[in-house]
Amino acid sequence: MNWVNAIVQGILLGGLYALFGCGLSLLFGVMGVINLAHGDLAVVAAYLAVVMLPSIGIAAPLSFLVAIPLFALLGYFGQRTLIQKSLDRGPFTVLLVTFGISVVIENGLLELFSADSHSLNIGSFTSQSIQVGRLSVGVLSVTVFVVAVVVLLGLQYFLARARAGRLIRAVADDREAAQLSGADYRHVFGVAAAIAFATVAVAGIAFGMYSSFNPSIGTSRLLFAFEAVVIGGLGSLWGTLVGGIVLGVAQAIGAKINPAYGILAGHLVFLAVLAVRPQGITGGRRSE
């Protein structure tokens, strides 16, 4: 039963990893940008929720309402200015710029909030649990998992069916052909970045509810997000969900064997996937 419990916890945790991964996956899939500041931006969202309650009286669960549009705007204008400018200079410039942003964010947060851990106070929500047979699962974990599934499937549906989603895919497939169909790829990139940043805000605040955080924790979040994306298969949001779950389960099982092995087990599964199936679990479907 303990093993079943560990696996269930792992699956639920995987939802959070998938939520972290989807913004990363989207930015890479559409414009080939690897955003090294991804994890740190999520932490910024969590800190945003920390300051919102005392300053303007918005409780953590409602901080999404402020953070999501704010991050979407940040994504759009960040893309149209800084990221696009560095994209024009080549992929390595983007890596350096986002790495620089990551360093600036970490140190900025350190300056503002010190190195102490913070957590989001969401009242009894954290500790409530529901009983399924002999299993007890946290309401928060289930909620985050459901949110992750809804966000990823919603995004998948949006890309497949909506006009703006198709334009994003068109630009990702062939930027020049999309231009010839009248799409301003810079604007489309901006929209994609807005969506990616909005999911970062969701992931960051959800993470802040899950556990305590400090200014330097973003890097490890980036790593988990990366692993979820690669395990699942680059460019597929479905894959990112699967990858997040695999990573979560691996960590849970590892931690079950020995509490110190959790993270290690996740990394090992990641390396095993890279070695055996580098295109990822859902990868292999080539478009050309």
Place this chain on the structure above:
Amino acid sequence: MSRSDGSPVLEARELTVLHGQLPALQGVSLEVRTGEAYAIIGANGAGKSTLLRTLAGLHRPAAGSVLLDGVDVTARRAEERLAAGIALVPEGRRLFGSMTLEENVLVGTYHAREGTWDVDRVFELFPWMAERRRQSAWQLSGGEQQAVAIARALVANPRILLLDELSLGLSPAVVRRIYGVLPELRSAGVTILLVEQDVTQALAVASRIQCLLEGRTTLVGAPSEFTPARIEAAYFGLAGATPAAGEEAG
């Protein structure tokens, strides 16, 4: 829509385009009138595709200008030129590989001008498309992809349709079928500017031709004005082919 009423739709004036240091076009001018099918012929590397891409806004000319209906559009980007009425079917089809046939055409409608072409109408033009609309673009044959690329450009309701090397990599039978659609487009009032390496094909459909050689115009006029030998000389740059300085006014 009006047919050949003589007013120029698209004009290029003294275009010079550089690829790095190398001039790909040197002072090339052209004038395409409403309703005509204008063909640019020339050997590999003559600058035909560069000319078309410059007209569509994918290359910036180092000198010269592009006018659409008399309005200077030289400074506009490719996506703005589509909205203004210049649609290019690029060399190599360039369909969106992650999408179905129908989605490819749909993307063409998203920034379309007002007009009579829509998804249903292009499916009438290419009847096989309707039942295969859900197929992935990359599962289609080369000729089918070419047709989808044309459909994607048509639904934007362009003032002028630019076609870059339709015959590239296709079998003669498929090329004939693709070119068979052009008269239908012309009778529907679509003005066409095409680039073609296959001179026979170009002469068969064009009302006027222009030959490029190493980035310069060597011949302009109606196909009937020239003997095959004259065209051959202009195409290959053989002796006797005088630069068409006097003919460019035509």
